[in-house]
Amino acid sequence: MNRPTLSLIAGVAALAAVTGFAVLNAPQTPGTDTAKAAAELPVERTSLLCPAPSTSDLAETTYTSFTPVTKGTRSDGKAELRAATGGTGKQDKAGKPVLEPKEPGTPVTGDASGGDSPALVGTAEGRFAPGWTVQATTKVTAGTGRGLQGVNCTAPDTEFWFPGASTAADRTDYVHLTNPDDSAAVVDIELYGEDGALETNIPDGITVRPHSTEPVLLSTLVDEKQTDVTVHVTVRSGRVGAAVQALDDKLGGDWIAAAADPASGLVLPGIPEDATAVRLIAFTPGGADADLKLQLASPTGLISPAGNETLHVKSGMTSAVDLGDITRGEAGSVVLTPTDRSVPVVAALRVVRGKGADQETAFIPATRPVGTRASVAENTAKGSALSLTAPTATAQVKVTASAGSGGGTAASKTYTIKKGTTQRIELPAPAGLKGTYALTVETVSGGPVHGSRTLTAAQGDVPAFTVQALPDDRGTVEVPAAEEDLSVLQK
Template identity: 75%
Template sequence: MNRTTLSLIAGTAALAAVTGFAALTAPDASGGDTAKAAAQLPVERTSLLCPQPSTSDLAETAYTSFTPVSKGTDSSGTAQLQSATGKSADGAKSGTGKKKADKPVLTPKEPGKPVTGATSGADAPALVGTAEGRFAPGWTVQETTEVAAGTGRGLLGANCTAPDTEFWFPGASTSDDRTDYAHLTNPDDSAAVVDIELYGKDGALKSTVGEGITVQPHSSEAILLSTLSDESQTNLTVHVSVRSGRVAAAVQALDDKLGGDWLQAATDPAAGLVLPGIPKDATSVRLVAFAPGDSDADLKVRLASPSGPITPAGNETLHVKAGMTAAVDLGDVTRGEAGSLVLTPTDTPVPVVAALRVVRGKGDKQETAFIPATAAIGTRATVADNRSKGSTLALTAPGRTAEVKVTASAGSEGGTAVTKTYTIKGGTTQNVAAPVPAGLKGTYALTVEPVSGGSVYASRTLAETIEGVPAFTVQTLPDDRGTVAVPRAEQDLSVLQK
């Protein structure tokens, strides 16, 4: 091959490369951009991680997987949930010492129908899930654990979450009656390095133990928060930041007398926050907030009730000092009605994070759950593991009146999907009579889609009685991120003439 031919081939290759680049970046002659408005297309791959459910021998854990039916997806695809630690679903170790392609805890068969799996005991591992193709958009997995006795007894629920690099958990504790663990799960082929910082009422707790924690590939670590500092604090904010790699993080909060639940990450720091779906029979509600920046935050505290905004008597505002955790007990703030807490700045907007600790029951029959501040439903949100009894859907429209569509999926063992539309008046929270699939057998999923009007925030409370205790867990419903913006592009060879 002579030099002229080589030069021609090289030039052609360079032309192709430049053309491809120009198609995405070159402006047109009119001053506009060749890249058109981004199209919202279904995601093609979703990863979810579920924390180790419990260290109790009495634990009974159910997993429920669901993918809403989405337009524009391919007809092919797979999804499965497997051990993250080289153990099988029943806790047996792999003999290879490597990540094992063990039997999945569950494998969905088709979008639009939930599939369930189960495990029991203290050795159940953390799980890593991957969905591709038609199973990826909006894939949701719920982990629900019943513990009949002991520290943290009750109903513990968690939405399995995507890996990320930063998490905030207001509402944790290192007090003597609490046993809180930060669970870190690494889905990748390389190790992740993580820092855990604790912030109390006077600022950061002194600790070097939380720096540079290594989470090995395809593994999970449970870090007891009380081992990170000698200070005992009732109300803490936990900050998990990842130096390298990525993890999924959640805090398991276990109380000696008040049961326990998963404290999941709050939404990113913001000047205004919504904490939706306080159960109407809550006997105690505690607000915990943290200002991560250099400025103090002053917040208006309002309860969005079924009839409109209410100011809690004696707790009209909350002052949060920079770098410190603030907490206020609101008592039985809902007074028998549905409610959501809405926080807004009194003057200068300062980003904060926040969560609620909610208690139901009395005496030695009390149980705890947590409601972190959450993002509004953008396009669609889904929550799995709903039952014919005990599931309550709370919808909040803190601003303008909103109309939403709620779809109950087919049941995991039978039943036909049902859809209803609801109108939520501005400034209110409504506990709606969520639709139940016709002929329901097993569990089902609820999908919420805003139709018109203002922003909507939502949560689902799952409740049942365990050994006489009014056990419950609350999951918020942020957008399921089932679509991604993909720029529209076209070739523009004029860039080669410039």
């Protein structure tokens, strides 16, 4: 949840700090504007944080790093992921990187086993920075949270929302906080249940040491056992990466990624077609209740599910509604829009596949549009599905399957997503694929598109799966035009 928007003054100041004497030239003649338009340039540095994957001795984790090829980047650069070692000084660089990509456009993978794998801190520079993404996928064959758990490593930030967490007796939910910096971060965690804010036992916040991670068990923060909880993470000082690991005694588990910032309209994309149970969790942080129109974007258009056409969300309280097998055998997405006045809301879906003792869970938070470009790594030849939704207007998108981590040739195809529909895309196949590959989605024309990728893997009779959203990678940034003016050094 980067926030790249800068004021003009801040942007100029940042440029001046880099060049030493870059300034914007004022118009030479009154009424004559010679200012140049801002340029879209690739970002030159990206940070990502991966939470510790599991405490289970049975866990098998794969990390996959990918950077799409971006025009206009520098010819040099590097990317690497290292263990979050803790300590009070700069990160210990003695150990070898867990991952160290060699070329943009080709994924690279690494593995970890057992419950002692650390959190990772990653940095990409130069040609590896724009659109850098890292996927961590963990297979757990037995015990609480058994199944497939997947998470996109996140950029550090100062605020996160997680609808869909729980403090119920059959859930073991942790919020993982990872600090990439040289100084400690102080973090507040607020929990909101069905009746409002829950009293926690951390009034002074949680201190996360430099280059370290802190997993916090939510059920230890409050006395109340609640099925549906919204977690709000804010940072008093410093910055962190945050993700919630939601583990169920019977229904498997997965990571809950941070939801899109509070907004009056939301899209929760990519419910698998064989989902047997879908639960919507929503929360409004504002001072007013929210009344929302609830629709399913199906392959043929928007549908109002019978009995759940609207949702009322009380201010400051977590609301939840069971939607059952809403997709009816077809991939779909939930679209929320205000029925009257606009009130900001955050939301997520808990999705279940399977029946009886063979059920597995994943989470789909509301997500930002794909925008210019978005990528997701670690796709397999048979276990990957991509769903794209165009909620307000027909759009064209280009989907590229990268070369494989072990070899192969990239392939691309353009698709049209009709207004109000969700389409499960037949993925372009990399020629001669070996290993796993990355998917990159680019908006070509039309309205906003929201997307998610589902990974599936059979674990006996358990339909193990995990879902990751594809928000804009923000691989470019607007830079105000500037010119050297040595005269400033003489003033």
